[in-house]
Amino acid sequence: MITDELSAVPGVSSTSEQDYAAKGYHCLHEASPGSLPALAAIFRQRGFHLEHLTCLDMRADDDCMCLVYQFNRQDVPERHVIHSRLAPGEAGTSISEQFIGADWYEREVFDMFGVGFDGHPNLLRLLTDDDYIGHPLLKDFVDADPQRDVFAVDAKKDGVANEAANE
Amino acid sequence: MTEVASQYGLFGALLVAGFIFGVIPCVLPLLLAPRSRGKKTFDTYECGVDTIGSAWIRFDISYYLFALIFVVFEVDVLYILPIALVFDDSRYVWRDLVELSLFVGILFLAILYAWRKGVLHWRY
Amino acid sequence: MSSVPGPAMELVRDDEDRETYYLNMGPQHPSTHGVLRLRLHMEGERILSVFPVIGYGHRAHEKMAENRDYLMFLPNTSRIDYLSGMIYNLGYCQAIEKIMGIEVPERTEYIRIIVGELNRISSHLLWLGTYLLDLGGITPFLYCFDDRERILDILDSISGSRLTYCYGRFGGVTMDVDDAFLESTAAFCSYFHERLDEYEDLVTDNVIFRQRTEGVGPFSADLVQRFGLSGPCLRATGTRRDVRKDEPYGIYDRLDFEVPVGKTTNGDCFDRHTVRMAEMVQSLHLIEQAVRDIPDGPVMAAKVPKKIKPPAGDYYFAVESARGHFGMYIYSDGTDTPFRIKLRTPSFAHVSAMTEALVGTMLSDTISILGSIDIVIPEIDR
């Protein structure tokens, strides 16, 4: 386990072993968004790969957007989950230099949650239309007109309505 | 003289029939088929999305050379059909066979030449 | 124009450039296996850079999970990757059983092995048929689908559906299997063994197939690590990694089967093909063992809580689907509706790897590589 090496990275606030049988992963880390590239570099050298990266919209209870990174080895299973809390509106830092696969995961988090990533080469929307307004997986997302007539030639026009609804 | 005139007459009739035979399938659908026009009907079809950038670019030479090789065999077929009509005398079967294979063989040499020169190897 | 980092930096084409052009291998294309769009920046037949545009199959599965309680989300799981619908469905059930600590009777474990591996074979058969269709061989598609129909008949007889099964429940399965099911499965296994040898002679040793796949689209170990590939694409590069062996669920640890690995370790299309063919053989072994030693007994756990309310916290559970490592990251806030379910699907990583794997190949090789990684679109777009 490389937990000691990971916790040495500045910005990693807590590291706790987890009961793998119940939780499904070995180790949980709390890390600040800034320390992610350094952690990713360590994982990269140790032969880990990024299993997935997602976001939790926790603005309701403790007013933060929690990024969840998950790394795992490819020969012996050793799963590390990293929670990195962001203030609502703060941007994370991209780890696409170390793991180019993260490029798409970050674009998906941006598309679905609106969390930007500094240093990301082309932060575009991944799954919804390029000119889609609003971030659907947020808890308080309201689609202004769910079945708006798909012929709405002026997507911007109803985009504004969408934005107003989401203010 | 009438002998020759009827020959030309026959040829002229054949030509006109061929032309009509070609034009009818083009004109008939214009009259009989229903038509539909949409916003994107006359755009180029590219998997359902709009094309990006123009296609007026300089293509690689190997496309052209491949087309040439096709033309070699095309001409070959063009000549074989009339020959098949003429070579119907059963006494000279072997002579006809040799003549025809000579003709096809020479054309095939063109393919061998292109092959040896590496036209078929796709460089780019 | 956007730019993708790394060697697949997209060359932005300015207007004076008369040499290169953009080609949309777009949403409606016979060999993208669904609605995937690849924006290829090409010069002649060579590809300079690829920018996959996905989202044409986005159906908001994860938003749906936040609107449904745990049981109502169950039928949805087999529609994420409809080719391994049974594996996904049972995987979701096993995840909730592990979180809630529900014990599953012995007989159900064996049934889950049988139907899961049958589903894997049917998915690989469909891949083989459509892959050869991409490469130009029309008839193997008909043979593979004919065999696949036999599997669908078996699975249809117990679960009632052919493709999107909802056969699993938390704590067991809905229908018990009878002897007729077991006999037909055993008959299928013996029939399918010779059939696989036929496919080996007809397809694997076919010269044209070899030329189109050997050495085409090799995946380096570095690429596999940076993109996080899994399943046959990972095993083709020689890494012996399979969720059924490394993090065993159900009774996979009790049954013996090997994890096939690519012969030449440069992980090209031919290796992916041989790995999938060998996996079908291993699945047959698994099914035969399960059919042989299936015990009698109930198929539903005795005590299953009416309302599933997992304790708050986050959990991760992974199964080995036909395409690779399918994982569910479930974040529960203690209520009966999940706070968030992240579906970690294998094809998402495989298509993102296309930005690098396709650079420099010719268009016909692109179709061969794209077919060999066996993608299912709603699994990418979720």
Added chain:
Amino acid sequence: MAEAHDNTEELLEQLGPLVHLSKLETLLNHARANSLWPLTFGLACCAIEMMAVGASRFDLDRIGAGVFRPSARQADVMILAGTISRKMAPVIQTLWDQMPAPKWAIAMGGCTIDGGPFKYPGQYAIVEGADKIIPVDVYVPGCPPRPEALFAGLLKLEEKIKAGRKGPEMVN
């Protein structure tokens, strides 16, 4: 159906043939009905069942509809097999415009009828029903519909064509 398309007058103009010969047209309709060329157009799960219909056991070639044309320019019937996502709707509209008349549309599966299993309050990503974007001739319910159901849908479409429907008339 009329109000769903009130702003599409300029989008799709459906004109009948210039010359109407009724006997000839019935003959043409029978010919069209028995040689439907579907567009290979799989969106999601129903596409697999559409492939199964085209394969050896259910074999669409028995009714002459087995020739799947990848290009929209050569297809007669568009079988919408799978969920229509919002990003895909303009593409389907483009493909429908680019298909030559006479053309027909079959909405296969619950998603193309009214959103099917993906219709729920928070849904933001799909078009609930294929008739919101293109005129549909035959609806085949099921999730996915069994191959026999799609077969029945195609036979129903053939009946419709033989009865002289050039395509879904756009009542604007």
